[in-house]
Amino acid sequence: MGPGAIHLRGFAEEAAGALVQAIREVEARAPFRRMTTRRGFKMSVGMTNCGRYGWISDREGYRYSEIDPVSGHSWPALPTTVRDLAVAAAAEAGYVGFDPDACLVNRYEPGSGLALHQDRNERDATAPIVSVSLGLPATFLFGGLDRKLRASRTTLRHGDVVVWGGLSRFFFHGVLRLGEGQHETLGRTRINLTVRRAG
Numbered sequence: 001m002g003p004g005a006i007h008l009r010g011f012a013e014e015a016a017g018a019l020v021q022a023i024r025e026v027e028a029r030a031p032f033r034r035m036t037t038r039r040g041f042k043m044s045v046g047m048t049n050c051g052r053y054g055w056i057s058d059r060e061g062y063r064y065s066e067i068d069p070v071s072g073h074s075w076p077a078l079p080t081t082v083r084d085l086a087v088a089a090a091a092e093a094g095y096v097g098f099d100p101d102a103c104l105v106n107r108y109e110p111g112s113g114l115a116l117h118q119d120r121n122e123r124d125a126t127a128p129i130v131s132v133s134l135g136l137p138a139t140f141l142f143g144g145l146d147r148k149l150r151a152s153r154t155t156l157r158h159g160d161v162v163v164w165g166g167l168s169r170f171f172f173h174g175v176l177r178l179g180e181g182q183h184e185t186l187g188r189t190r191i192n193l194t195v196r197r198a199g
């Protein structure tokens, strides 16, 4: 997909049911919410986190926090199923010893999308990010180190896992607004997990 990005098609297919159940348990303690950007725009994607650190955005900008600002408590623990799957995918891509401490959970509905951005709030730049797609398919945009570089498109489907390491870790990327659809278990939604080493 790009330098250091490895697309493992269907890698999470078998674990998908257990992953969805784990997300339901996370969501019960840390509900999905639409965060605000520094500029004051409300994001169209619903987000929550599990693990020691959670990614948050508000008028002060974005950062990782050990406290969920909605509940005032720590985030739910990283579920074993999520951790095991991410560690196995990272190993498959050559990253032995990946030790994640954060997982951002993104929920899309038809019309939700994610503008082109870079992920650069994580402390350890050598650790990969493992993304897991569940539910409706999405068109993923993948550019380069420069925002102006033309982005290529690929479809991320239910069960797909991508390990983002190396140079691709810092490439601009985004998600086109989700189209209408009906997934057999997740209905009108797409869920994306990004398992990270943040601290």
Ligand code: MD3
Binding pocket: 104, 106, 114, 119, 129, 131, 162, 164, 168, 169, 170, 171, 173, 174, 175, 192, 194
């Ligand atoms: C490439 N999520 O949470 S997953 C994000 O589908 C994010 O929800 C998208 O971008 C989503 O930050 C895309 C694929 C992905 C995730 C993280 C990356 C690609 C990445 C980090 C660096 C480079």
Ligand code: FE
Binding pocket: 117, 118, 119, 173
């Ligand atoms: Fe991202």
